[in-house]
Amino acid sequence: MLLTLISVAGYSKATVSALKCEYQINPVGICVAQPRLSWQIVTTENNFIQQAYEIRAAESQGNLSSASKLLWGTGKVNSSESVNIAYGGPSAKSMQRVWWQVKIWDAKNKATVWSEPAYWEMGLLGEADWKASWIRLGEELDNLASRPSQYFRKEFSLNKKVKSARVYVTALGLYELRINGKKVGNDLFTPGWTSYKNRIQYQTYDVTSMLSAKNAIGAIVGDGWYRGNIGFKGQRSYYGDKSALLAQLEVNFTDGTKETITTDSNWEATTGPILESDIYNGERYDARLELNGWDQAGYADSKWKSAAGYDFTKSTLIAPQGVPVQAIQEIKPVKLIKTPKGELVLDMGQNMVGVVRLKVKGNSGDKVVVKFAEVLDKAGNFYTDNLRAAKCTDTYILKGGGEEIFQPRFTFHGFRFVKLEGLAAEPTLDQVTGVVIHSAMTPTGSFACSDSLINQLQHNIQWGQKGNFLDVPTDCPQRDERLGWTGDAQVFSMTAAFNFDVAAFYTKWMKDFTADQLKSGRVPHVIPDVLSGGGGATAWADASIIVPWTVYQVYGDKRILAEQYNSMKAWVEYMHTRAGDKNLWIGDEHFGDWLAFATTSSSYPGATTEKDLIATAYYAHSSKILSQIATILGKTEDATFYANLSAAVKKAFIDEFVTKNGRVVSHTQTGYSLALAFDLLPGNLKKSAAEYLAADVKKMGHLTSGFVGTPLVCQTLSSIGRDDLAFMLLKRTKYPSWLYPVTQGATTIWERWDGQKPDGSFQDVGMNSFNHYAYGAIGEWLYKHVAGIDLDPQHPGYKHILLEPHPGGDLTKASAEFNSMYGMIKSSWKLDKSQMIYDVTIPVNTTATVTLPHAELAKVMLNQLPVSGSKICKAEQVKDATTIELGSGNYQFTYDSDLFMTKK
Ligand code: BGC
Numbered sequence: 001m002l003l004t005l006i007s008v009a010g011y012s013k014a015t016v017s018a019l020k021c022e023y024q025i026n027p028v029g030i031c032v033a034q035p036r037l038s039w040q041i042v043t044t045e046n047n048f049i050q051q052a053y054e055i056r057a058a059e060s061q062g063n064l065s066s067a068s069k070l071l072w073g074t075g076k077v078n079s080s081e082s083v084n085i086a087y088g089g090p091s092a093k094s095m096q097r098v099w100w101q102v103k104i105w106d107a108k109n110k111a112t113v114w115s116e117p118a119y120w121e122m123g124l125l126g127e128a129d130w131k132a133s134w135i136r137l138g139e140e141l142d143n144l145a146s147r148p149s150q151y152f153r154k155e156f157s158l159n160k161k162v163k164s165a166r167v168y169v170t171a172l173g174l175y176e177l178r179i180n181g182k183k184v185g186n187d188l189f190t191p192g193w194t195s196y197k198n199r200i201q202y203q204t205y206d207v208t209s210m211l212s213a214k215n216a217i218g219a220i221v222g223d224g225w226y227r228g229n230i231g232f233k234g235q236r237s238y239y240g241d242k243s244a245l246l247a248q249l250e251v252n253f254t255d256g257t258k259e260t261i262t263t264d265s266n267w268e269a270t271t272g273p274i275l276e277s278d279i280y281n282g283e284r285y286d287a288r289l290e291l292n293g294w295d296q297a298g299y300a301d302s303k304w305k306s307a308a309g310y311d312f313t314k315s316t317l318i319a320p321q322g323v324p325v326q327a328i329q330e331i332k333p334v335k336l337i338k339t340p341k342g343e344l345v346l347d348m349g350q351n352m353v354g355v356v357r358l359k360v361k362g363n364s365g366d367k368v369v370v371k372f373a374e375v376l377d378k379a380g381n382f383y384t385d386n387l388r389a390a391k392c393t394d395t396y397i398l399k400g401g402g403e404e405i406f407q408p409r410f411t412f413h414g415f416r417f418v419k420l421e422g423l424a425a426e427p428t429l430d431q432v433t434g435v436v437i438h439s440a441m442t443p444t445g446s447f448a449c450s451d452s453l454i455n456q457l458q459h460n461i462q463w464g465q466k467g468n469f470l471d472v473p474t475d476c477p478q479r480d481e482r483l484g485w486t487g488d489a490q491v492f493s494m495t496a497a498f499n500f501d502v503a504a505f506y507t508k509w510m511k512d513f514t515a516d517q518l519k520s521g522r523v524p525h526v527i528p529d530v531l532s533g534g535g536g537a538t539a540w541a542d543a544s545i546i547v548p549w550t551v552y553q554v555y556g557d558k559r560i561l562a563e564q565y566n567s568m569k570a571w572v573e574y575m576h577t578r579a580g581d582k583n584l585w586i587g588d589e590h591f592g593d594w595l596a597f598a599t600t601s602s603s604y605p606g607a608t609t610e611k612d613l614i615a616t617a618y619y620a621h622s623s624k625i626l627s628q629i630a631t632i633l634g635k636t637e638d639a640t641f642y643a644n645l646s647a648a649v650k651k652a653f654i655d656e657f658v659t660k661n662g663r664v665v666s667h668t669q670t671g672y673s674l675a676l677a678f679d680l681l682p683g684n685l686k687k688s689a690a691e692y693l694a695a696d697v698k699k700m701g702h703l704t705s706g707f708v709g710t711p712l713v714c715q716t717l718s719s720i721g722r723d724d725l726a727f728m729l730l731k732r733t734k735y736p737s738w739l740y741p742v743t744q745g746a747t748t749i750w751e752r753w754d755g756q757k758p759d760g761s762f763q764d765v766g767m768n769s770f771n772h773y774a775y776g777a778i779g780e781w782l783y784k785h786v787a788g789i790d791l792d793p794q795h796p797g798y799k800h801i802l803l804e805p806h807p808g809g810d811l812t813k814a815s816a817e818f819n820s821m822y823g824m825i826k827s828s829w830k831l832d833k834s835q836m837i838y839d840v841t842i843p844v845n846t847t848a849t850v851t852l853p854h855a856e857l858a859k860v861m862l863n864q865l866p867v868s869g870s871k872i873c874k875a876e877q878v879k880d881a882t883t884i885e886l887g888s889g890n891y892q893f894t895y896d897s898d899l900f901m902t903k904k
Contacts (some may be wrong), residue, residue: 029204322508414478556797668707728807
């Protein structure tokens with residue numbers, strides 16, 4: 001005991017925790033040969049930087065402490081890196097589990113104790129590992145107009161004691177796997193949506209505790225993205241007209257033997273109560289056809305038929321790298337509305353995405369129809385015109401005899417209002433539960449300030465992200481679209497990465513860029529591509545570069561840059577070909593500044609920014625980022641080549657689109673924002689261009705930009721010293737503005753500034769989503785600028801943080817938190833008359849530069865002591881600001897400035 005105490009005294013007081021592998025805690029069923037390991041350090045000590053680390057990995061927990069039995073041991077590595085360190089041991093084999101742990105050294109060269117062990121486990125890595133065969137019900141379903149879901153089952157006995165069991169499972173379509181009467185895992189919409197022709201994910205589940213001596217395994221397979229309706233052109237069966245199941249259960253017994261149970265023609269198959277299920281149209285369920293006990297042993301399946309084999313490749317199977325879709329939360333309706341038309345409608349109080357769980361009672365054969373809408377019309381009636389061809393209807397036929405519960409499996413809806421038809425009596429609020437479904441990303445960010453409308457805007461941005469991050473980042477979640485529109489995702493990616501951990505989510509999505517990109521380098525408009533080619537639109541296709549670049553900046557992830565490099569380069573080369581020697585990208589079809597402000601007035605005939613200008617600006621921007629990426633990856637020749645290319649495009653841009661007085665042609669907010677934000681102006685013309693932008697914003701008094709310009713306008717105004725105008729735009733409540741929808745009761749971000757007009761009438765039904773995150777890209781500016789948490793491009797992953805509050809717009813306080821790979825970052829400011837109170841948290845193993853606006857060094861107090869001469873930090877007066885270099889810890893700054901009294 002004494003010995004232990006003495007040795008503990010020799011250890012660092014810090015501890016290592018939150019061990020992650022490929023952004024997940026103890027992942028099971030991965031395919032990455034050299035997975036990356038990350039950890040966080042917990043200590044009460046300020047200014048803490050890890051001096052060295054040691055990682056060890058072994059096949060079992062027991063082997064970790066035995067040097068000769070390690071798979072990999074780094075020894076002591078002098079480095080402050082604690083994020084995304086690649087495993088360097090021998091590649092683990094299929095189904096192998098690797099245990100690992102880490103310790104670190106502090107500044108006094110004291111090591112911590114070893115962390116708790118963590119692990120990762122490989123999935124099935126090659127086609128040869130798959131012993132299972134694809135199965136399906138048979139031909140009779142193929143040509144039916146309505147498509148019932150298929151049910152599959154198999155019974156088996158296990159006569160020995162089970163040590164561990166894993167099931168590897170996927171489907172052409174969507175599946176729900178069940179063992180002994182229970183659903184396997186919590187994931188929904190499996191196997192997820194990918195470029196199915198090239199990549200189909202399978203899932204791995206630890207089912208050890210679900211097995212017993214007598215077992216039944218079964219699955220339900222629905223159409224989903226694979227075989228259902230997809231895209232707005234009325235397409236069905238885009239990937240194939242046959243749905244199928246593939247499952248392999250690997251059981252290890254305590255005596256060292258094993259058994260494998262696989263899908264094959266010994267499985268039984270049938271159809272059941274799910275008469276039809278479709279992502280756009282909804283689900284039809286006849287409870288009278290339920291197959292009671294079908295997923296348990298002892299069920300009489302004599303009426304089922306033998307499953308048919310299906311000759312389909314297994315070469316495209318991959319383990320998931322993203323985040324599973326799950327039911328994340330439940331909400332109850334807030335009120336029952338009887339509309340003027342007499343409809344019975346429940347208001348969920350929130351525009352949400354997922355399904356409704358319904359409790360009903362009635363007679364066998366009674367039919368309840370559930371319909372979904374985002375808004376009520378002017379008269380207060382249920383409104384579904386904006387859903388276009390999507391029927392968004394669930395139908396439940398009762399079996400009778402007591403309370404029945406219905407929750408559809410293979411469809412989701414985007415809705416706030418739920419209309420119920422066919423109930424025997426008026427519904428009660430208790431009968432309906434909203435099940436919110438999305439990719440189970442960990443929430444990482446929050447923003448709040450003294451203005452409740454802006455707080456509602458932040459709420460709407462976050463709900464827009466929840467609703468549209470259902471395995472793929474989509475434009476909208478409700479109409480016959482719900483596609484991975486690249487442009488929307490591109491502009492929103494940094495905001496998304498504040499709100500939730502999207503590293504794995506985007507890693508998966510980017511692989512589908514590589515899969516679906518055309519040989520010419522053209523990037524399809526939507527990924528996964530279901531519009532059959534097309535693509536190549538400026539600002540949309542650039543997602544191929546900007547999204548991985550965001551992941552690199554936010555998570556310090558170099559691998560995504562390396563893995564996407566060929567795709568990024570191919571896209572820039574495509575632009576190169578289109579632009580030719582003149583370096584101007586002229587004449588191609590683009591979406592342009594999509595949905596920009598339009599009028600019919602001759603004094604302001606709309607804010608059309610020329611597509612050629614946007615295309616050339618993005619060409620310069622993306623080739624510049626590509627050159628930076630090439631530098632990071634050590635591709636020096638490419639780095640020089642693309643830096644020169646970008647410079648040449650910038651020159652061409654200036655010659656073509658900038659007058660010698662600094663007027664940008666097009667003279668629009670978007671035109672100026674692109675030119676300034678992408679650094680496309682000669683130094684001597686920046687000032688006049690900035691003045692033109694400011695003058696336009698002032699004259700109009702509102703935004704005139706669409707999808708391309710809107711994310712840039714406030715940040716550009718801030719960069720030219722016009723926070724006054726940026727805050728004016730933020731705080732405006734009349735159309736067009738971010739807050740106009742908020743004043744109309746919006747709970748998500750709308751596709752159009754005037755989706756619903758002040759008189760209650762609607763925009764064009766052809767395109768009017770009330771849950772479209774693109775305009776939510778203002779979130780980035782709220783976090784970075786208003787609250788003041790910014791990245792240092794030189795030290796990605798928030799290894800070094802830039803903290804700078806920006807009071808303005810009469811706000812008296814604003815604060816943001818962001819849970820980075822290193823831990824929580826906080827930036828929270830409050831004005832009390834002329835006094836600024838600024839609290840920051842800098843995570844362990846990072847440093848920060850704090851910039852205090854209007855701060856005279858001599859007046860700044862840090863934790864109530866004068867900052868000047870402080871031993872904790874280095875402080876400096878830079879013009880009218882004080883900058884301070886700090887290490888990890890919690891700090892409070894206070895100081896006075898009369899300028900805060902007048903700050904608008
Ligand atoms: C989508 C958009 C998308 C656009 C292309 C629309 O139908 O909903 O968000 O970016 O098409 O311009």
